[in-house]
Amino acid sequence: MDGSIHLFERLPQVDSVPQSEKQIAQPSARARPLVGLIRNVRSHRNEGRQQAEVLGDNVLLATPHRRSELAGVLADFAAQQVDYLAIDGGDGTVRDVLTCGAGVFGESWPTVIILPGGKTNALALDLGVPTDWSFDDALTAIENGRLVHRHPLVIAQRDNERAQVRGFAMGAGVFNQVIALGQRSHDLGAFNHAVVAITGLWSVGQAILGFSGNKWRQGTPMRIQQSDGTELPHLGGLPASERYMLFASTLQKYPAGLDPFHDVDGPLQVAVLDNARRRLLFGLPAMLRGSASAKTRRRGYHAFGDTAVDLDLSQSFILDGEAFPAGQYRVSAGPKLRFVVP
Numbered sequence: 001m002d003g004s005i006h007l008f009e010r011l012p013q014v015d016s017v018p019q020s021e022k023q024i025a026q027p028s029a030r031a032r033p034l035v036g037l038i039r040n041v042r043s044h045r046n047e048g049r050q051q052a053e054v055l056g057d058n059v060l061l062a063t064p065h066r067r068s069e070l071a072g073v074l075a076d077f078a079a080q081q082v083d084y085l086a087i088d089g090g091d092g093t094v095r096d097v098l099t100c101g102a103g104v105f106g107e108s109w110p111t112v113i114i115l116p117g118g119k120t121n122a123l124a125l126d127l128g129v130p131t132d133w134s135f136d137d138a139l140t141a142i143e144n145g146r147l148v149h150r151h152p153l154v155i156a157q158r159d160n161e162r163a164q165v166r167g168f169a170m171g172a173g174v175f176n177q178v179i180a181l182g183q184r185s186h187d188l189g190a191f192n193h194a195v196v197a198i199t200g201l202w203s204v205g206q207a208i209l210g211f212s213g214n215k216w217r218q219g220t221p222m223r224i225q226q227s228d229g230t231e232l233p234h235l236g237g238l239p240a241s242e243r244y245m246l247f248a249s250t251l252q253k254y255p256a257g258l259d260p261f262h263d264v265d266g267p268l269q270v271a272v273l274d275n276a277r278r279r280l281l282f283g284l285p286a287m288l289r290g291s292a293s294a295k296t297r298r299r300g301y302h303a304f305g306d307t308a309v310d311l312d313l314s315q316s317f318i319l320d321g322e323a324f325p326a327g328q329y330r331v332s333a334g335p336k337l338r339f340v341v342p
Contacts, residue, residue, distance in 0.1 A: 007316055007323040011155075011163040015103035032058045033084055033142060036077035036110070037135065038070070038097060039063050040089030043117035055135075070100035078104050084340070085110045086138060090118010091320040095167035098152050098334075102166060107335035111147065113138045114339060120321060123168050126150070126251040127341050141340050148341050151250045151267050151333040155319060158310065158328045166334055167320040172313055173220040173245040174276075179318045217276040219244050223312035224272060226304075235300040237275025244273040244300075248309070250333055262290025266305020267333035274300030308332035 037055070041063050055061055060082065062073040074097070077085065087097050094114065101109070115138060116124035116131050124131070127148060156164035171179070219242030224232040234240045247260075248270045254260065261269040271287070273280065283296035292301050309331050316323040 007325070009325065011157060011165050011324060011327075012099050013162050014099070014164050015162065030058075030083065032056075034058050034060070034080065034082045035084040035086055035113075035139070036060045036073075036080075036082035037062065037086040037088065038073060038093075040093040040117065041065070043089040043093060043119075067096050067100070070096055071104065074101045074104045077110075082110050084113055084142065086113035086115060086135065088115040088117045088135070090116070091120050091122050091168065092322055093118060094123055095165065095320040095322070098166040099164070102154075102164070102334075109335065109337050111338040111340060113141075122251060122255060122320075123150075125255055126168075126253045127339050128253075129341060133342070137342070138340060141342050145340055145342050147338050149336050149338055150252075151336055153248065153250055153268070153319070153331060154334040155317075155324070155329050155331050158330050161330070165319055165324060168249060168251050170248045170317060170319045170331065171246060172222060172311070172315070172317040173243055173273075174216060174218075175245050175247055176316065176318055176323065177216065179321060219275070221314035222246065223310075224270075225310040227306050227308045232272060232302060235274050235298065237277045237280070237300050244276045245271075246311070247271045248331055258288045259290045260288050261303060261305070264290075264303055264305045266307065268306050268308065268331065270302070270304055270306065270309060272302040274302075 035058060037059055039061065042065075060077060060080065062077075064070055064073055074085075085097075085101075087094050114121075114124050114127060114129055115133060115135060116129055121129075121131065124133075127150070130137075150168070152166045152168055153170055154164055154166050155170060156162075219238040221241050222243050223241070224243070224246065226232060234243075238244065248268060249261075250268060260271055277299065280296065280299040280301060283292055283299070283301065286292045286296060287301055287303070290303075292303065311317075311329045311331060313326045313329065315326050317326075317329075318324075
């Protein structure tokens with residue numbers, strides 16, 4: 001992996017919440033809602049930010065500097081029964097909060113507010129949250145805005161479901177290299193839509209123009225099994241034990257107007273490329289619009305919805321910008337979360 005992407009040695013351990021507590025949280029009877037605000041001071045928009053803002057006495061502010069501090073912060077928020085959980089950071093911050101909070105809230109999460117402070121904010125874009133949305137704007141939206149629902153991905157080890165991580169966009173195979181390229185684009189000052197454009201054009205160009213030994217054209221050993229127990233068919237172009245790319249998500253809207261799962265139903269959406277044949281890669285524009293032809297699908301493209309998939313991965317996978325180790329995993333849609341939007 002590129003040195004700018006941290007590779008976790010193992011998945012976090014999430015303690016189980018008693019079944020009796022796994023219920024949807026009920027609205028609070030407080031006159032003023034209590035808001036727990038987690039701010040990642042290292043996020044792109046928050047770097048060098050002065051903490052002189054005045055927050056109301058109904059706001060609990062936490063600025064943890066390590067992931068290991070999140071569980072304690074969230075446990076304190078839960079003990080005080082916060083009505084809203086505000087997350088100020090990028091997609092990686094959201095991933096860490098959802099992962100650490102799984103053992104605290106179970107399925108009884110407070111309503112979530114996303115403040116897009118990171119270099120990539122795919123969830124905020126999906127929700128329709130402006131990049132300049134402030135905390136004050138979000139507080140106003142509690143009264144005047146709307147609520148929308150999303151399911152996070154849950155990626156758990158099949159032999160130990162307590163070892164899990166949660167987020168919204170997962171990839172494996174050549175997707176890892178695309179994300180590494182995106183990190184380098186950040187270093188050049190490109191963010192959000194610009195990153196999608198730069199990494200997309202460069203990656204496709206390398207894959208189409210490169211020789212067979214080019215790393216952009218190589219497969220990755222992986223096994224994909226759908227929830228009904230059937231193996232996802234392999235349509236050739238690489239050994240049956242390898243795939244070119246896998247992408248899974250529960251997002252509904254994507255950057256730059258992309259809509260890869262336009263006609264796909266199911267809480268979990270999965271796309272797979274079996275190979276890097278040029279005839280297949282030339283169909284990428286249609287795949288990204290959700291309008292791939294039957295011929296493109298016969299050449300090795302799969303896009304489907306499911307409740308869960310089992311993956312055997314011989315190399316690391318990416319979840320919301322960070323790498324996690326190879327292993328045997330079940331990927332499913334997590335509990336329905338409520339989000340405040342404008």
